[in-house]
Amino acid sequence: MAVKTLPLRIDMRGGTQIENVTKFVQEALAHAKMSAGIVTVFVQHTTASVMVIEDEPGIRSDTKTFWDRIAPADQSWQHNEQNPGEDNGHSHLRGQLQGPSVTIPFSNGSLLLGTWQQLVVVDFDTRARTRDLIIQILGE
Numbered sequence: 535m536a537v538k539t540l541p542l543r544i545d546m547r548g549g550t551q552i553e554n555v556t557k558f559v560q561e562a563l564a565h566a567k568m569s570a571g572i573v574t575v576f577v578q579h580t581t582a583s584v585m586v587i588e589d590e591p592g593i594r595s596d597t598k599t600f601w602d603r604i605a606p607a608d609q610s611w612q613h614n615e616q617n618p619g620e621d622n623g624h625s626h627l628r629g630q631l632q633g634p635s636v637t638i639p640f641s642n643g644s645l646l647l648g649t650w651q652q653l654v655v656v657d658f659d660t661r662a663r664t665r666d667l668i669i670q671i672l673g674e
């Protein structure tokens with residue numbers, strides 16, 4: 535089995551922004567020249583997550599609404615109170631719940647995503663940041 539590790543850097547604006555990275559991951563897979571295996575996409579930040587969604591406007595809106603209800607922006611989060619100037623306690627909680635990575639199988643050099651599945655990064659933070667991702671491909 536071979537392993538190929540590639541970085542991906544994305545400028546994001548926060549506020550539960552969703553950025554589709556499916557094309558970038560598929561391009562990394564093509565660059566790796568492997569036919570079958572798994573791809574892991576990992577975001578190196580605690581206020582962002584990687585997930586698979588049906589990437590259409592309604593789901594994007596519903597995703598933001600969901601996170602606003604589950605972990606609302608609230609200055610009383612202990613993270614905010616114990617770190618003067620911080621306002622992103624909810625961003626960390628959202629990242630913890632969703633998680634930093636996903637793993638997708640591939641075959642014949644293509645991601646084995648379902649018809650409507652797309653790979654996205656969600657930036658939960660309260661301000662713009664550059665997000666660093668690691669694409670790691672294990673296969674043959």
